[in-house]
């Protein structure tokens with residue numbers, strides 16, 4: 601899944617694809633690089649981000665969804681039912697829902713749904729980063745939401761631990777280490793660790809500031825390879841081509857050995 605943020609303030613690519621034509625061109629570039637899904641978002645959910653007005657979010661994403669959907673599967677990254685509905689009408693077939701609350705929209709539209717775990721909301725979520733057992737709590741939440749969605753009639757449900765959403769670096773690493781617990785639930789797992797801040801913290805030299813977002817490719821790739829090896833069915837990434845190459849290598853290692 602390639603990330604396409606049509607926003608001025610996303611943490612790693614904010615402002616780059618705000619213009620619809622530039623966004624569509626980048627989406628097509630990711631398709632050429634091997635993305636199976638392009639995830640279009642019009643609101644940053646980075647820690648501390650302010651919400652955008654609903655009209656503005658729709659205005660950013662809808663032309664991009666409409667232009668890309670004849671070429672690739674498009675998912676709509678939103679917390680708003682109205683934006684999800686309009687994006688589906690424009691051609692999106694997956695609702696990527698960081699609020700894990702839009703299952704009825706997906707059920708009514710007959711499209712897939714991603715339930716992601718988050719504590720609170722982006723503006724304040726890092727203040728809520730407290731868990732007794734982060735893997736167990738995230739798993740219980742996601743299984744409950746996924747079952748509810750299936751009961752509501754959603755046929756394709758993904759679960760996502762929400763790396764970086766109301767979690768410390770230690771929580772994120774614990775969740776990655778515990779991915780098999782999520783995979784063992786039987787629900788397909790999506791992981792989005794690409795360029796996230798914990799990677800910059802963990803890979804920095806001792807005493808040095810965190811590695812900036814644009815320099816986190818190697819760490820991002822390592823987590824994508826790890827997630828796939830642990831059984832994740834999809835990874836959400838900014839750097840499509842290197843990730844596709846890494847996953848081909850992994851598939852080759854299985855097929856050729």
Ligand code: HH2
Nearest residue numbers: 605610611644645646716760762763792
């Ligand atoms: N992460 C982000 C946004 N959407 N969706 C899912 N399912 N899983 C994730 O981990 C996830 C997500 C945040 O990353 P990004 O889109 O790069 O930045 P921003 O929220 O600043 O636009």
